[in-house]
Amino acid sequence: MLDHPAWDVDELVAHLGIPETVVHDALSALADQTLITPPTGQPGALHAIGPQLGLIALLNQAEQQMLAQQAKLQAVRASVLAHAASRDTHREREEIVRLEGLDAVRDRLAEHASTATESVQMLTTGAAMPAEAIETGKMLSRIALSRGVQIRHIYHENTLQDAASLAYAEWMAERGEQSRVMPEAPVRMTIVDRQFALIPIEPCSGRGALEVRGNRLVSAMCLLFEMLWDKSTPLSRRLANSDGLSDQATAILRLLRRGRTDEAIGRQLGLSERTVRRTVSDLMKRLDAESRFQAGVEAALRGWV
Known part of the structure; x- marks a missing residue:
């Protein structure tokens, strides 16, 4: 229609080789999108809008639809926030x-x-x-x-x-x-x-x-x-730091740090006093500590207990 503005429906059908019903459907769709309009002073004729104007019109239509959708989303968002705020307000009444x-x-x-x-x-x-x-x-x-x-x-x-x-x-x-x-x-x-x-x-x-x-x-x-x-x-x-340290040694260190005696540690853990003394001696060497108290402090600093 842009290339041949004078063509009517019959000529479009003849040159395009498509049924007349298809041409009428296409014309209706173009009219709905305001891409064809009746020219002034020519009853029954149709005028095709230039592609630049036509596409701008379509873009404007799409933009309006998008703005309407955004308005709906904003309304839903406002409703959700208002509902949440009302719940939070209710909650804030109690500490x-x-x-x-x-x-x-x-x-x-x-x-x-x-x-x-x-x-x-x-x-x-x-x-x-x-x-x-x-x-x-x-x-x-x-x-x-x-x-x-x-x-x-x-x-x-x-x-x-x-x-x-x-x-x-x-x-x-x-x-x-x-x-x-x-x-x-x-x-x-x-x-x-x-x-x-x-x-x-x-x-x-x-x-x-x-x-x-x-x-x-x-x-x-x-x-x-x-x-x-x-x-x-x-x-x-x-x-x-505790790599290789047994659960038993860790438990002894924890009680050692609290100032418990070998006898008390053995009684609490179900170990013999000899076993406790040997473990404590090994731990002191490993920690390079000169006293039981220093061993407990050093173990804490290293994150063992």
Whole structure:
């Protein structure tokens, strides 16, 4: 039509070699897109719009559709944020929220893993991490780390005496978690973005957790975590320094550091006093220590206990 403006429908059919119905359908589609218009003073004739004007018209139409879609998305976003804000406002009315049962705790941790923007700080205590907790921890930590959230984790050294718990700590460290170990840990807790803190309702129980909110309470727990972090030993250094140290030797060192006598250590660990003396002597040589007290201090500095 651009090359032959004077052609009518019959001529288009004849020269293109297509059915008349196809030509009419094409003309209707072009008219819908305002790419053909009736010329002034020529009833029944059709005028093809130049490609530059026609494409600009199509682009304008697409732009309007995109703007309308963006407006819808913004409206949905505003609705979601308003709903979240109303929930947060409701939550802020209380400084401590009780999460009953492990399912509620896991759901809340999953929410935090998906919404945290800066950091997650954890302190793990206990004789060992349950298998279910390990799997959940892997999944949630992967989510947080994949979003660029920093994870710092302090493990109680007793927890890492368990092979599965130690394997979990090593697995997490390989994926970017900053891990440390300390001999004494006061309470299990998780701090998210320095705004929320979760602690157990009761130690060593599955009753659930308390989520603490409010600047003063959470700030105090953040301060406690930082103090413990500074006093703890990097997991990598502990693993390297304790290479070849048996569980029995580690247990003796821990009690030696607390000032226990050979007799008391043997009684507590079920060992003969002679075995304890021999182990202590070997450890002092290995640590290049001249006294039992110095051996305990040196072992702590090296991250063995």
